Amino acid sequence: MPLYLIVLIPFLGAGLAAWGARFGRSHSAWISGGVALSALAGLASVASWPFGGETLVQTHAWLPSAGVDLAFRLDGLGLLFAGLILGIGLLVILYARYYLSERDSLGRLYAYLLLFMGSMLGVVLSENLIQLLIFWELTSLSSFLLIGYWRHREEARQGARMALAITGAGGLALLGGVLLLGEIVGSYALTEVLAAGDIIRAHPLYAPTLVLILLGAFTKSAQFPFHFWLPHAMAAPTPVSAYLHSATMVKAGVFLLARLFPALSGTMEWTHLVGGFGMMTLLVGAYFALFKHDLKGLLAYSTVSHLGLITVLFGIGTPLAAVAGVFHIINHATFKASLFMAAGIIDHETGTRDMRRLNGLWKFMPYTATLAMVAAAAMAGVPLLNGFLSKEMFFAEVAELSPEMRGAWLVPAAATVAGIFAVAYSLRFIHDVFFNGEPVDLPRTPHEPPRWMKVPVEILVALCLLVGVLPALTVGPILDVAAAAVLGGPTPEYSLAIWHGFNPALGMSLIALVGGVLVYAGRAPLFRLADRLAGRNDARALYNRLLEALLAFARGLTTRLDTGSLQRLVFAFVAFALVLGAAGWFGVDGALTGSRATLPVDGVSALAVLGLILASIATVALHRQRFIALVLIGVVGLVVSLIFVKFSAPDLALTQLSVEVVTIVLLLLALYFLPQSSPAESSPARRGRDLALALLAGGGVGALTWAVLTRPYETIAGYFLENSVPGGGGGNVVNVILVDFRGFDTLGEITVLALAGLAIYALVDRLRLDAPDVDPEGRAWSRDTHPAIMASLTRLLLPLALLVSVFIFLRGHNVPGGGFIAGLITAVALIMQYMANGVAWTQSRLPANMHPVAGAGLAIATLTGLASLAFGHPFLTSTFAHLDWPLVGEFELASAMAFDLGVYLVVVGATLLILIHLGLLHDARPTKETR
């Protein structure tokens, strides 16, 4: 199975699971399980590659120019992680089916879970770093949805937001780091990045790159000081916690460390940063875990601590430490997932997670208790369980750490202290919950959970035992290939035996075990101390303060910039544009006037321009009498279309003319509902200021136009002019550009047009407007119904006008015309019917519902484009043929014509949609007679 499919399956499955939930809870669960299983089967089908020592890379070109490909990679590390993600995901799906109550939507949970699963698979199977980053962000987003699943709960929303803010900010840093990495290596392909380790480490940008990437990894893996989001994410349903905080989300950070290990590790910076922060996290997490009274809180901090342990191992940087890191990733995933599930069972059966109330559960659920105890023992590092093995390797690595360094004893000492605390909190998890007296005031009487809720825990606990007893047989092969992938070379000699003889590591393990028991036994004074210290130096408080400050800053800035006055904003906008324009102007020397010869002025043009100038000035001067201003601006529009006629743009002239008509009709319709005149509000000073700005802006634009028009220029028009007839099959180059050369642009534009029509329809819907019954002079509106002569004339003209529009449409490919113009002409012709004959008359003959017309237009245009795909050509490739049409003569049929038909329909549909619905407002208005 191709790798992209393995990643894609959960994404597709997410929709399926949500849909399946309609038919019942079990359907959704079966679907989700099936999705995870089929992805797992897909993974199995390609697993032989990494086991054979080869890396499977599949690349599909996406944005080759930007170095971004859709590229997937399967090596040992990817296989291990993908296996964990899918395997534990499958168990979580089963578990969630029984965990979630009837009130919660199971379909939604499964959809989010599968989205998250797909995102995680994308992270671990990506070959391209940019693509990895996209999936990385997707994990942040989908985990936000998962943590906030119980959206009615305040703490769930807060926890989700905090996780998103922290991991999102880290993702931003990671983006910077990855871009730098790409700059250094010259490629975003992992294969090349991993091979370029020496170049990267020697590069001057190595340090910032490392810091940025580590910020991404540390935030995701909840490393100190970013660890505080993880305990708050416990507001999620327990299956989610079991999934996110054992095998997936938080492991993405350490996955990144492992992934980029060959490229970034092996320097002092790496060792100090990764090792140092890892050690801090290990200690801080272990310490806080002991003092949490919430069962899941304990597990959360222990997760933080174990992530710190893995980070330390990668930070040490020796091959053996990396092997131990990979090993602990596997072990932690198994025992932590089972512990979360056990905690969920306890919560589910007792109704609380407070360890001060949970006591003596052994009597009620001995079976679950046994499972939980084995898993907790693995967490503590008790021999014969998997946690012991990797912890031994960890102790061995820190014990051998360069002893000549000053204060080198500190590291093993700190590791042992963390080990002591790990034993103590594991012990607390066992003793406090299952023994230690009687339960206190439980909401429910506990008993064993349903059969199938225990199965996932059983499987995981069995794995803990199996790996603990027979490590070489069970986990050996996958650990081998995964470690080889991390190291980018052969795996060092290591032994997975349980007994290594008497060595420092064994001593540390023993100290940890004994010390842990002692610490737990003497916990009472420690708890009192912890209670007193609680609340101080809280990273969450700092986060909240920072967030508050940021929001306050944003609010302050917004209120200062946006005073709520459009006039002031427009003024600032134009003035700013003017300043920028002027700055560019004064920056360069050279004459305003260029060398290009100008055209002579003829009398008619001068006269037309004079008319335009007078009409413009009059519009502005009389703008408070709105009706007059509207008539005058119509004159301006007409002269503008004459300008197009004059300068060889017949298509533009036709378009401008018809648009002018519909615009004026539209404004007239609207004006009816607005005051007929504007009050004189502005002070003379303000008018003077506005006038000055307007004149400056006009002067600037005029001068700019002059400067451009008097300069020679290069054009790419030659290509269009040469290829219009042979390539596009049409003589009207403007139309051929619109429907053929730049057809994709036109498709976008008619989409915008259709959307504008729909938006206006939505705005007009249920709009109630009061219109005056009298005009400004107090005269009642004329009650004359539609003038008979005009009505008859327009009815007569309608077929003629439609014929003209068909004619304009058909000829548009070769001579001025085309879909846009024909559409506008049709719209004008139909609008005329409304105006001359009234709404009632027209509506009985023409449906007001114009959405289908615009929709059909869009569909036709898009299908025309898709049709060329079907013939193996790129989207919107056109073809044409010359046909002999009896009586008419030779006739050209171009596929672009179908596209132009789409354009025509959209223009007709959208224009009429706008005008008719505005016109209908008049009709819906309560008149004096009906009131």
Add this chain to the structure above:
Amino acid sequence: MEALLSIVIGLLTACGVYLALRGRTFPVVLGMTFLSYAVNLFLFAMGRLTIGQPPVIAAGAAGYTDPLPQALVLTAIVIGFAMTAFVIILALKARAELGNDHVDGRGRS
């Protein structure tokens, strides 16, 4: 002729800016219409001015003007109409909701 068109574009811009700065919705819509005339003409003029040489392929034509700005402007005119329509409907909606036609929704009537 170039000077004449520069004056026209400058004047249309000036009228548009002045009207866009008014306090009531209707003049602002008129101002936007002025500005779209100006912008369309400006874009069109980027292909320089040519008289009597439309970009329609014909035998014996002396030459052709640049078709590209024309194609750009043609759709711009239509989109400009859609924008004007949207803005004016928005103005109507604002009047219905706010009870006045001031651009900031706080006029007297």
